[in-house]
Amino acid sequence: MAAAVAEKPAKSVRAPKVADQKMLIDGKWVDAASGKTFETINPATGEVICRVAEGDKADVDKAVAAARRAFESSAWSRMNGSDRARLMHRFADLIESHADELAALEALDNGKPFSIARAADLNLVVKCYRYYAGWADKLCGKTVPIDGNYFCYTRLEPVGVVGQIIPWNFPALMQAWKWGPALAAGNTIVLKPAEQTPLTALAIAKLAQEAGFPDGVINVIPGFGPTAGAAISNHMDVDKVAFTGEGSTGKIVMTAAANSNLKRVSLELGGKSPNIIFADADLDAATAGAFLGLFFNQGQCCCAGSRLFVEDKVHDKLVDRLAGMAKSQKLGDQFDPATTQGPQVDEGQMNRILGYIDSGKTEGADCVTGGKRVGDRGYFVEPTIFTNVQDNMKIAREEIFGPVMQVMRFKDADEVIARGNRTEFGLAAAVWTSDIKKAHNIAHSLRAGTVWVNCYDVFDAAAPFGGYKTSGIGRELGEYALELYTEKKTVTVAL
Ligand code: ADP
Numbered sequence: 001m002a003a004a005v006a007e008k009p010a011k012s013v014r015a016p017k018v019a020d021q022k023m024l025i026d027g028k029w030v031d032a033a034s035g036k037t038f039e040t041i042n043p044a045t046g047e048v049i050c051r052v053a054e055g056d057k058a059d060v061d062k063a064v065a066a067a068r069r070a071f072e073s074s075a076w077s078r079m080n081g082s083d084r085a086r087l088m089h090r091f092a093d094l095i096e097s098h099a100d101e102l103a104a105l106e107a108l109d110n111g112k113p114f115s116i117a118r119a120a121d122l123n124l125v126v127k128c129y130r131y132y133a134g135w136a137d138k139l140c141g142k143t144v145p146i147d148g149n150y151f152c153y154t155r156l157e158p159v160g161v162v163g164q165i166i167p168w169n170f171p172a173l174m175q176a177w178k179w180g181p182a183l184a185a186g187n188t189i190v191l192k193p194a195e196q197t198p199l200t201a202l203a204i205a206k207l208a209q210e211a212g213f214p215d216g217v218i219n220v221i222p223g224f225g226p227t228a229g230a231a232i233s234n235h236m237d238v239d240k241v242a243f244t245g246e247g248s249t250g251k252i253v254m255t256a257a258a259n260s261n262l263k264r265v266s267l268e269l270g271g272k273s274p275n276i277i278f279a280d281a282d283l284d285a286a287t288a289g290a291f292l293g294l295f296f297n298q299g300q301c302c303c304a305g306s307r308l309f310v311e312d313k314v315h316d317k318l319v320d321r322l323a324g325m326a327k328s329q330k331l332g333d334q335f336d337p338a339t340t341q342g343p344q345v346d347e348g349q350m351n352r353i354l355g356y357i358d359s360g361k362t363e364g365a366d367c368v369t370g371g372k373r374v375g376d377r378g379y380f381v382e383p384t385i386f387t388n389v390q391d392n393m394k395i396a397r398e399e400i401f402g403p404v405m406q407v408m409r410f411k412d413a414d415e416v417i418a419r420g421n422r423t424e425f426g427l428a429a430a431v432w433t434s435d436i437k438k439a440h441n442i443a444h445s446l447r448a449g450t451v452w453v454n455c456y457d458v459f460d461a462a463a464p465f466g467g468y469k470t471s472g473i474g475r476e477l478g479e480y481a482l483e484l485y486t487e488k489k490t491v492t493v494a495l
Contacts, residue, residue, distance in 0.1 A: 013114055014333050016104045021052040021198065023059060023222055024205045026066035027215025033058035035354060038224075040198055043111035043343040044333050044378040052126030052198050055221035058418070060190065060231035063219035064238055067161040067188040070216030088133035088183055096126045098207060102200055103214065107334040109199045111342040111379070112297060114335050124459060125176040125204075128477075131461035135482060138432055140187060144490070151493040156486040158186035159264060160239035163232035165225070165253065166201075167245045168194035168345050169300040169401075173265055175201050178242050180461070181481040188239065190219045192229050194245075196345050198222035199482030233257055239262035242303075242484065247470050254473075260348070266300065266474035266484045268424035268466055270399040271427030274420035275305030275456065276410075276442065279313040281432035285454065287321045290405075292357040293430060293456035295329070298344055299353075299403035301472075302427035305456060307389075307396060308407045311415050315409050319387055322405070323369045326383035331374050343379040344402060350379035353402030360386045365406070391419055399425070413438060417445045426468025430456050449475065 018036070020030040031037075036054040041047060055063075059099040070076050095102065102125075105116035110119070141154035162182050168173040171193060182189055193201035205220045221228050229249075233241050233256035242265050243253045250267040257263045275293050277286045293305030310318050332339040344350040350373065357371050370384030381403055389396050396406050410416040420429060430452040431442045443451040451468045452458060459465065459477075466475035474484050 013104050013335060015108050016101065018105070018199060019106070020050050021202050021222070023053045023055055024202070024209075024218065024220045025059065025063045026219065027209065032056065032223075033062070040109055040196070041346070042108055043345055046347075046378060049108060049199070052222045053116045053200075053225035055192070057227065057231040059221050060228055060235065063190045063221050064161055064235055066216035067190050067219055068237055070214055071158070071160055071188040073214065073216075074212040074219055076186070079186075081139065084134035084183065084186065085133045087211055087213060088129055088136060090127050091208055091213070091223065092129035092133060094207040094211055095122070095129065095204060097378040098203075099126065101122075102172060102203055104335075105199045105203055106197075106340070109197045110168060110171060111334055111345055113339045115337060116297070121170055121173050124461070125172050128176040128180045128461040131478070132184040135181070135184040135479075139482065139486065141488070146492070149260045151484065151495055153491050155489045155491065156185070156482070157483055157489055158221070159487055160187060160336045162187045162189055162485065163235065163238040163241040163263075164189060164191045165229050165232060165241065165243045165245065166191065166193055168196040169297060169302070171197040172200040172204060174244050175204060177476045177481070181476075182487045183213075183217075184483055185485040187240075187485055188217045190221060190232060192221050192232055194222060195222070195224050202478070212458060227252075228331060230256060234260045236261045238263050240266070240484070242266045244268040246270060250472070264484070265471045266476075268476060269427075269470060269472045271302050271304065271425045271467065271471050272307055272397065272399055272423050273303055273305050273425070273430070273448065274309055274416075274423075274446065275308045275430045276309045276416050276420060276432065277311065277314070277318065278431070278433040278435070278438065279311040280350065280434045281454070282434065283314060283318065286432040287318060287325070289430065289432065289454075290318070291322060291325050291457040293332040294405045295326070295341065295403050296457055297480070298342055298400050300345065300349075301457070302399075304401070305428075305430055306400060306404070306406055307420070308405055309410045310407060312409050312411055313453050315407070319368060319407055322407075323385055326369045326385055327358050329383050333380070341383060341403065344381055345379070346380055349401065350381055353381050353400055353404060356395055356398070356400045356402070356404060357384055359402070360389070360393065360406075363390075363393045363395070365393060365395060370403070391422060397423070413442060417442060420446075421447050424470045427466075427471035428452070
């Protein structure tokens, strides 16, 4: 995201007015079978934006049946890869031409500043769909030399009907990470957006219809996890479920998959990423990277560099600089161009973060700045920095998912590698140093799916992302994500 943020200057927009929303099943916008709706709120004010159709099992059943029909229809299954690519490019072009509106909707529903939603989220969404459009006609199998007089080859075929359950921190982008490879490989989709942020998923689904995807290829069921989400992960006719969210929910999804039809599972879960700064690093770049690595998106990133390890010699200097940056943040309305930090996504998340801050104080860490809620309207938390953090403290072990940084001192590389790896998670990590050997050694020693060297939060549709250990199963983005959305078929012909 780092690169993307710099790419496009923001313009100033107002909060959009949004009508009540239906769900998309089989190319039609419909109410929930139960007639139920739920509110989605603006986290900067706590006010209701609109009501949204609340999907449950009956709606998921209809959506899966539609996705199955679409998967088997010749309109989709016989479509040339190059035609699928053309559709996906048209879709990406439509998203790009509506990027300001979509970024405004994302900012309103999630709370992130509009400028960031536009420059980071929407730009990456468009690039992601274009990247996977490029793959749609390039999914090649292999010819395999086997013993005997046979011709053996493999084919990459779509998995089938895929269920996708996404979180609220980067709603449109998580949708793109899931839809891009799924569509490129020829699957059909039932998506459940997070209950906190359903709006961009629905708006983008309208653009997919306009682009011309056949009815039923894309279905979107807004609703809650234990109802609509569970209906997807338990469904006997969903071939694969892709999930991004909390580890505990990931386990529920995986158990449901195991207990139903052994559907394929990919998971992108939490993290407690070590961000390691050596004294020989470019300290200006490292300070900026440490700040971005934790406070970007209100700290609501699974890859947040929330364990900041700083070499003893530069610890105090760095903490001073970071505290200065934290104090200069402007918290406020997501549509005010001066705002650098928006609200947390909802009251529950805010309270959870404040609970972690209390636990840090109780366990004896020093809160050098921040530590409190801001105001009593909306869900704002001060950018907070703890020093004197010990590895066994709760704030050093658990994912906080908020603007709370833990700074720890270290003396040498061996120590910091051991401590960096002493976690159940393994999503991301970073190292800052001017010593190229040290940089590579540490990058290779850290048990994490992504290691950034002298940078942080650099994302690209081509670069795979995902977790070691409890941070997940499978890789999204890049060529690797196509693994998650294809079955490999071996065909052997006697000659
Ligand atoms: P977060 O703390 O980021 O909200 P969750 O794991 O609770 O993480 O939510 C991520 C997504 O998982 C959301 O779309 C949510 O509705 C969904 N979800 C929550 N519980 C379940 C469940 N039991 N089964 C399936 N999906 C769920």
